Amino acid sequence: MVYDLIIIGGGPAGITAGIYAARKKLKTLLITKEWGGQMTKAPEIQNWPGIKKISGIDLINKMIEHLKSFEIEIKEGKEVIDLDKKGDNFLVRDNDGTYEAKAVIIATGKIPRTLNIPGEEEFKGKGVSFCATCDAPMFKNKEVAVIGGGNAGFGTALDLVKYAKKVYILEFLEEMKGDPILKEKLEKTGKVEFQVNVAVKEIKGTKFVESLVYEDRKTSKDHELKVEGVFIAVGMMAKAEFAQKLVELNQIGEVVIDKDNYTKTPGIFAAGDISDIKYEQIVIAAGEGAKAALAATDYLKNKQ
Amino acid sequence: MIKVYSTPSCPYCVTLKNFLKEHNIQFEDIDVSQNEIAQKEMIEKSGQMGVPVADIDGEIVIGFDQDKIKKLLKLE
Numbered sequence: 001m002v003y004d005l006i007i008i009g010g011g012p013a014g015i016t017a018g019i020y021a022a023r024k025k026l027k028t029l030l031i032t033k034e035w036g037g038q039m040t041k042a043p044e045i046q047n048w049p050g051i052k053k054i055s056g057i058d059l060i061n062k063m064i065e066h067l068k069s070f071e072i073e074i075k076e077g078k079e080v081i082d083l084d085k086k087g088d089n090f091l092v093r094d095n096d097g098t099y100e101a102k103a104v105i106i107a108t109g110k111i112p113r114t115l116n117i118p119g120e121e122e123f124k125g126k127g128v129s130f131c132a133t134c135d136a137p138m139f140k141n142k143e144v145a146v147i148g149g150g151n152a153g154f155g156t157a158l159d160l161v162k163y164a165k166k167v168y169i170l171e172f173l174e175e176m177k178g179d180p181i182l183k184e185k186l187e188k189t190g191k192v193e194f195q196v197n198v199a200v201k202e203i204k205g206t207k208f209v210e211s212l213v214y215e216d217r218k219t220s221k222d223h224e225l226k227v228e229g230v231f232i233a234v235g236m237m238a239k240a241e242f243a244q245k246l247v248e249l250n251q252i253g254e255v256v257i258d259k260d261n262y263t264k265t266p267g268i269f270a271a272g273d274i275s276d277i278k279y280e281q282i283v284i285a286a287g288e289g290a291k292a293a294l295a296a297t298d299y300l301k302n303k304q
Numbered sequence: 305m306i307k308v309y310s311t312p313s314c315p316y317c318v319t320l321k322n323f324l325k326e327h328n329i330q331f332e333d334i335d336v337s338q339n340e341i342a343q344k345e346m347i348e349k350s351g352q353m354g355v356p357v358a359d360i361d362g363e364i365v366i367g368f369d370q371d372k373i374k375k376l377l378k379l380e
Contacts, residue, residue, distance in 0.1 A: 034368070035322075040315035057313055064322070076319060077370035125354035125366065134314030137337035138353045208353060229353070 002100045003029045003073075005296055006092045008080045009107030011037040012282045013272025015063045016289030017105050017296075022070035024297045029099055030072060031092065033079045036060035037109040038236065038273070039282050041133050048283060059282070080108075083243040083268070088303070090246075090267065102303065103296040106243055106255055106263075106270040107289055110236035110280075115147065119203030119212075120232070127209025128230045132159035135229075141165045144229035145212055147200055149176035152233040154186060160231065161189045168225060170198040170214065203230055238274050250276050261292040267303075269296055306331035307359040309346040316368040317356040323370065327379055331358075 007017050010032025021028040039045070042056035051059070068074070075094070082093040083104065092099045112130040114120060120128055129135040132146075132155075140163045146153050149171030160167050169176070169186070174196055176183060186192040197217040204211050204224075211226045238253035247263040247270065248256040255270040257263055257277070263270055271292035272285035308324070308331050310317035324331050336343040336355065350357045350364045358365040360376045374380055 034315050034319050036315055036318075040318065041313065043313065055313065057318055061318065061322075076323065077368055125352045127353055129354055131314060131354075134311055134317070135354050137311055138343060138347070138355075140340070207351060 002089060002102065003027050004101065004300055005029075005103045005105065005293075006031065006090070006099055006101040007105045007107060007293075008032070008083075008092065009037075009105075009109055009272070009274070010035045010064075010076065011060075011107065011109045011272060011285060012039060012063065013109070013274075013285040013289035013292070014105070014107035015067045016286040017107060017271060017293040018067050018072050018289075019070060020290050020293035021296070022067075022072045024293070026293075026297065026300065028072045029075065029101070030067075031075045031078050031080055031094060031099075033077065033108075035064055035076070037111075041131060043133065045282065047281070081242050083246055085246065085265075088267075103267045103269070103299055105261075105289075105292045105296060106240060106247070106268065106274055107272045107285075107292070108240065108274045109285075110238050110273045112232065113235045113237040115200060115232060115234065117200060117202055119205070119209075123203050123205055123209045123230070126207065127205060127228055128203060128232065130232055132156040132231050132233075135231075136160050136163050139164045139229045142228040143226065144168070144231060145170055145225060145227045146231045146233055148233035148235070149173075149178055149194065149196070150233070150235070151178045151182065152235065154178035154182040156231045156233040157186055157192060158182065160229075161186065161191050164191065164229070167192045168227065169194050170200060171196045172199055172217075173197070236273075240270075240274055243268070260295045261288065262295060267296075267299060269299075305359075305361060307334055308332070309334050309336050309342065309350075309357045309359070310355045311335065311337045314355050320356050320358065320368040320373075323368070323373070327377070329377060 004026040039056040078094040143166040145168040202213040246265040254276040269292040271288040
């Protein structure tokens with residue numbers, strides 16, 4: 001079977017693209033590893049028109065429900081690992097199988113950046129976490145470290161101070177980059193210790209995380225910090241290598257698109273945070289998803 | 305007997321619970337942010353300090369491992 005369109009990604013861009021494609025009666029398959037991505041971690045969204053205040057989880061659930069009210073095939077919990085050409089069509093492969101379509105929209109968003117240090121992968125879920133809103137409650141009365149002193153790190157620390165006994169915020173650069181207002185809020189809790197010029201080198205433990213090793217970049221000396229949790233908040237990254245045979249990636253791995261969401265290969269479109277657009281917002285991603293679906297519809301019409 | 309250990313705001317927990325609901329599978333939804341005893345139980349059973357964890361008739365599933373869940377529940 002050949003689909004008209006395969007959408008890769010289940011965030012606001014992919015879901016909106018799915019809604020538009022379904023309304024255009026395209027035979028559509030949407031494949032996603034998870035729903036919502038980054039937005040599920042937003043405790044409060046106050047800039048989605050029509051809704052004054054809503055949590056990211058509630059908003060994504062509404063979006064999923066809206067999407068599923070249309071005729072669209074969905075594969076969830078699946079990660080796409082390859083995108084290739086087959087004549088005029090495209091082959092999308094996940095761990096399960098290969099699917100063929102006349103057009104593809106890449107809307108996989110961004111994922112948390114990793115440190116690539118020993119112990120990080122090994123202790124994932126065993127003290128290492130990329131999601132404080134998910135896992136903070138596990139660290140009641142424990143000492144934890146947040147890697148990254150930007151707003152993401154400060155937000156992570158704010159989730160953690162509700163539970164943890166002590167929170168270290170470790171920043172690689174010479175100063176914390178996060179907003180002073182958030183920093184003040186954290187200082188007021190009396191639980192937070194800020195450290196700059198810190199290069200984290202290793203996460204250690206047996207069954208669970210027990211400590212981390214860092215180098216003080218001023219003195220070049222190594223130190224060991226006893227913590228049971230390590231929350232990594234060093235920004236987001238684009239990961240679209242699965243498509244690199246057919247699309248151009250910029251220096252930071254984003255898919256290069258034109259103003260109508262076309263990539264360098266006609267028939268492959270990209271939308272939302274995975275693309276090289278400047279501003280990353282839920283409402284923008286949704287709009288970009290709509291644009292990509294409309295562009296794909298035109299592309300399919302012209303191909304006939 | 306199926307137990308899902310989760311917290312209110314984690315992406316994979318939502319996906320996992322939606323998946324079970326869509327397949328009309330009943331489960332006990334345990335919010336470990338509100339229940340410390342269940343939290344300890346979850347960590348001991350799974351060796352995990354991250355959610356979600358599902359206990360399907362004594363078999364532990366870590367994260368939203370759709371294939372393993374399908375196999376254990378004999379779906380499809």
